[in-house]
Amino acid sequence: MKNEKKYLFDNPENIKRVLYILYGCCAALLALDFVMHRHITHSWENLWGFYPLYGFVGCVILVFVATWLRTFLMRDEDYYEIKGTKKTGDHYVDD
Amino acid sequence: MWMIEIPAFVPFFIGALITTLTRGSLRSTIMVSVPIISAFHLWMIPEGIHLQFAFFDYQLTPYRVDKLSLMFGYVFHIAALIGVIYSLHLRDTMQQVSAMLYAGSGLGAVFAGDLLTLFIFWELLAFTSVFLIWARRTQRSYVAGMRYLIIQVLSGVILLAGTLFYAAENNTLAFGYIGLDSVAGWLIFIAFGIKCAFPIVHNWLTDAYPEATVTGTVFLSAFTTKVAVYALARAYPGTELLVYIGAAMTCFPIFFAVIENDLRRVLAYSLINQVGFMVVGIGIGTALAINGAVSHAFNDVIFKGLLFMSMGSVLHMTGKIKGSELGGLYKTMPKTTILCIIGAASISAFPLFSGFVSKSMVMSAALEEGFDWIWLMLLFASAGVFHHAGIKIPYFAFFAHDSGIRANDPPKNMLLAMAIAASLCIAIGIYPQALYELLPYDTGYNPYDATHVLAQTQLLFFSALAFVWLNLKGMYPPELRSTNLDFEWFYRRAFPSVLKNIFTSIWQVDRTLRQEFKLRLAMYLTYIAEKNNRISGLLSRNYPSGNMALWVAVVLASYLFLSFIQ
Numbered sequence: 301m302k303n304e305k306k307y308l309f310d311n312p313e314n315i316k317r318v319l320y321i322l323y324g325c326c327a328a329l330l331a332l333d334f335v336m337h338r339h340i341t342h343s344w345e346n347l348w349g350f351y352p353l354y355g356f357v358g359c360v361i362l363v364f365v366a367t368w369l370r371t372f373l374m375r376d377e378d379y380y381e382i383k384g385t386k387k388t389g390d391h392y393v394d395d
Numbered sequence: 396m397w398m399i400e401i402p403a404f405v406p407f408f409i410g411a412l413i414t415t416l417t418r419g420s421l422r423s424t425i426m427v428s429v430p431i432i433s434a435f436h437l438w439m440i441p442e443g444i445h446l447q448f449a450f451f452d453y454q455l456t457p458y459r460v461d462k463l464s465l466m467f468g469y470v471f472h473i474a475a476l477i478g479v480i481y482s483l484h485l486r487d488t489m490q491q492v493s494a495m496l497y498a499g500s501g502l503g504a505v506f507a508g509d510l511l512t513l514f515i516f517w518e519l520l521a522f523t524s525v526f527l528i529w530a531r532r533t534q535r536s537y538v539a540g541m542r543y544l545i546i547q548v549l550s551g552v553i554l555l556a557g558t559l560f561y562a563a564e565n566n567t568l569a570f571g572y573i574g575l576d577s578v579a580g581w582l583i584f585i586a587f588g589i590k591c592a593f594p595i596v597h598n599w600l601t602d603a604y605p606e607a608t609v610t611g612t613v614f615l616s617a618f619t620t621k622v623a624v625y626a627l628a629r630a631y632p633g634t635e636l637l638v639y640i641g642a643a644m645t646c647f648p649i650f651f652a653v654i655e656n657d658l659r660r661v662l663a664y665s666l667i668n669q670v671g672f673m674v675v676g677i678g679i680g681t682a683l684a685i686n687g688a689v690s691h692a693f694n695d696v697i698f699k700g701l702l703f704m705s706m707g708s709v710l711h712m713t714g715k716i717k718g719s720e721l722g723g724l725y726k727t728m729p730k731t732t733i734l735c736i737i738g739a740a741s742i743s744a745f746p747l748f749s750g751f752v753s754k755s756m757v758m759s760a761a762l763e764e765g766f767d768w769i770w771l772m773l774l775f776a777s778a779g780v781f782h783h784a785g786i787k788i789p790y791f792a793f794f795a796h797d798s799g800i801r802a803n804d805p806p807k808n809m810l811l812a813m814a815i816a817a818s819l820c821i822a823i824g825i826y827p828q829a830l831y832e833l834l835p836y837d838t839g840y841n842p843y844d845a846t847h848v849l850a851q852t853q854l855l856f857f858s859a860l861a862f863v864w865l866n867l868k869g870m871y872p873p874e875l876r877s878t879n880l881d882f883e884w885f886y887r888r889a890f891p892s893v894l895k896n897i898f899t900s901i902w903q904v905d906r907t908l909r910q911e912f913k914l915r916l917a918m919y920l921t922y923i924a925e926k927n928n929r930i931s932g933l934l935s936r937n938y939p940s941g942n943m944a945l946w947v948a949v950v951l952a953s954y955l956f957l958s959f960i961q
Contacts, residue, residue: 307726309794319863326860329853338846342762342770345850355854358778359861366653367872370879374654379878380887381535 326352398436400446402458403468403506404516406433407475407499411492426479426491430498434472437465444508453568456508462835463689467505467625469833470693471498473819474617474700481704481812482610493526494614501618505625509568510558510583513626517554517590520619521547527611528603536606542887543603546596547619550589557582573630584631591623591674592667594643598883600667601651605659605716609707612659616666616703617696624673624692633680638761641678642772644671649779651881656717656874658706658788662699665742665784668776669695675773676757679764682836687756690830694749694823698741701816702788705735708809709792712802718787718874723797730804732793734813741820743785743855744777749820751851752827752842759840777851778858785855786862791874 309315330352344350410429414422442465446458460468475498485491500523504516521544528540560579562568573580592600600620604612631637648664648671655661669691676688708731709724710716725732737748744750754777761770804810823830827842865871 305726309725322856322859322863326856329849329856332849333853336845336849338849340846342767351850351853352857354774355778355857356861358775359782359858360865362649362775362779362782363653363861363865363871366650367870369650370654370872370875370877373880374875374877375880377876377878 399440400458401436402446402503403433403437404499404503406436407495407502411495411499414492414495415488422491423483426495427476427483429495430472430476430479433502434469434476437468437472447508450511453511453562454509455512455568456570457503457512458506459508460506462833463628464505464625466689466693466833466835467621468502470621470696471501471505471618474498474614474696477697477700477704477812477816478610478614478617480815481613481707481809483808484806485610487530489526490530490608490611493523493530494610496523497527497614497618499523501622504622508570510554510561510570511568513570514551514554514558517586517622518548518551520590520622521551524615524619527614528607530608530611531606533606539603539606543599546589546599550586553582553589554586557584557586570629572632575631575634575636584634587623587626587630588640590619591627592620592644592670593640593674594647595882597644597648597667598881601648601660601663601881602883604663604666605657609711613700613703613707616662616699620666620670621692621696624670624677624688627674628677628685628688632677632685634678637674637678638766638769639678641671641674641676642769642776644668644674645776646671646772646779649776649783651879652779652783653787654872654877654879656719656877658716658718658721658792659703659710661718661783661788662702662706665702665780666695666699668780668784669699669742671776672754672757672773675761675769679757679760679766681760681764683756683763683838683840684760686831686834686836686838686840687753687758687760690834691750691753691757693830694741694753694820697816697819697823698738698749701734701738701813701820702742702784704809704813704816705731705738706788706792708805708813709802711809712805713800715800717876718791718795719876721792721798721800722795723793724800724802725793726797727801728793728804730810731813732789734810734817735789735793737817737820739785739789741824743781744851745824745855746843746848746851747821747824749823752824752830755842755847755851756838756840774854778854781855781858782862786859 330349333349333352338345340346347353406429410425413425417425440460442461444456444459447454447456449455475495478494478498482491482494497520500516500519504513504520507513507516525540525544525547528536528543530536557579558568560577560582561573564577564579573583575581575584589596589599604615607615627637645668648667652661652664652668655664673688673692673695676684676686676691678684706716708728709721712728713721713724715721741748741750744754758770758773758777761773831840862871
């Protein structure tokens with residue numbers, strides 16, 4: 301597969317560029333909090349950087365909790381099948 | 396004008412009939428033209444009751460048109476058209492016919508003006524759609540379809556019971572505001588709740604939708620839950636309980652979605668999350684909230700359809716749908732990638748995409764009515780939905796590590812269907828007034844004020860930043876081949892095994908008892924026989940049986956003799 305065509309994100313530079321654009325946007329959006337006057341309905345919205353912080357922290361917590369859920373919710377892929385189909389027929393002890 | 400009296404489901408049922416009788420391009424033409432013709436027909440229909448007749452003591456109203464039902468009527472036509480175009484390449488009569496019947500049943504349900512008609516279409520929705528699951532023709536889909544059917548029919552039976560109570564209490568079958576202050580109200584609420592995938596009874600959706608066919612899931616995602624949302628909006632607006640149920644629905648599925656491997660199951664969880672926003676809106680019950688719920692249902696049908704179509708294309712072209720097996724598909728499926736990203740942006744409610752103009756109404760209404768904590772939950776769910784549906788779906792399917800799969804873009808009809816859905820997502824996002832004009836209430840709401848746009852953009856961009864950060868740090872949970880336990884464990888595992896154990900022990904006890912009894916009986920018989928042998932020779936076992944025959948002959952002869960005497 302050496303001759304394979306190079307695609308957009310095969311070049312690590314391009315990935316970096318996308319990430320820098322994202323960082324730039326985030327910084328700009330945060331900066332807008334200073335200049336924009338927002339009319340608010342809730343007192344928390346008054347806090348500086350409330351939405352960015354909430355979005356970031358919310359997602360990190362979401363991922364951590366979900367990863368933690370894996371420790372006791374995760375089973376094999378065919379978890380339901382093994383018991384469901386293979387063992388039919390020997391459910392009852394009949395005479 | 397007899398044309399007016401043709402309910403919207405009739406063209407679809409006739410279309411289904413013709414579909415069974417035709418083949419090839421004629422069938423395709425008919426299937427595409429049915430939703431178009433029916434949509435034009437519906438467009439002409441003025442509001443009001445167009446079909447009504449007496450059934451015993453009750454008035455049945457199979458065709459009632461008002462602003463609320465029209466919204467759902469329109470979007471069901473759009474969904475049916477997109478779904479039909481998406482499945483044009485199919486040569487499977489079972490799927491095509493059941494899809495038409497299913498779309499028709501959805502329309503029948505939203506235009507039903509009485510509870511009995513609603514019940515009939517409610518059950519038809521279940522019976523017609525299950526074939527879209529079974530059409531995959533695997534053992535897995537067969538059993539998943541069975542579970543789906545059982546739960547859907549159960550919902551219908553509860554609805555029927557509620558309807559009977561309602562008729563007894565109110566002496567009418569008219570389907571309007573019901574409320575929760577009677578037995579009938581609760582029964583009907585539970586029936587609607589099951590179809591709406593309320594928490595605890597939500598697993599039929601995450602169980603069955605990913606097992607359906609590529610095209611079947613696209614249809615399934617559009618109708619069943621939205622009919623339930625419509626029914627709730629009709630019968631329970633302003634029921635505060637719904638606010639809490641809806642908020643729970645927005646939050647808990649996103650945890651499952653983050654760790655789920657089957658990408659269509661991720662979408663199924665995110666479908667529950669989106670329905671949660673609608674349920675909250677209905678629960679708040681103000682004009683703005685109801686508008687938000689209804690318009691979000693409208694948009695959700697389109698963007699969730701688009702996402703299911705893009706994942707369906709991946710499954711269709713690669714035969715794989717597990718996040719752990721996919722990746723790098725953007726290289727050879729660029730069109731699907733772009734269309735999927737449009738769907739992802741819409742569901743994440745990016746400004747200029749359709750989700751933004753409807754979801755924000757529900758959020759604003761929650762704040763206005765003082766549901767602060769609920770608003771925070773919705774905000775968290777908005778960030779979460781971007782995380783799992785907006786980023787995870789496109790990222791793990793089309794980017795992430797290169798899986799080495801070099802599948803092409805799907806057939807033209809599939810691309811066209813996705814393109815139509817994507818254009819609608821953008822069109823509604825840019826020009827929401829067109830959508831707002833159709834809404835039940837006029838609230839003069841404008842989604843594009845600077846505060847709002849900034850807040851939503853900040854929330855989303857920093858959610859993306861969190862994703863990037865977690866990924867770079869290697870803390871993002873990898874896609875693993877796994878099953879995650881959910882509430883379904885109770886009826887798929889715990890309940891059957893408890894039942895099995897109970898019955899095993901019952902049979903064991905039963906067998907021991909019977910054996911013991913037989914043993915005792917034999918012992919007593921031997922004992923009595925032995926006694927007999929000793930006391931009387933006549934009744935002894937050793938006595939010849941010919942003796943018995945003789946005595947019977949004597950008795951019969953004496954009977955004969957006695958009859959002569961008389």
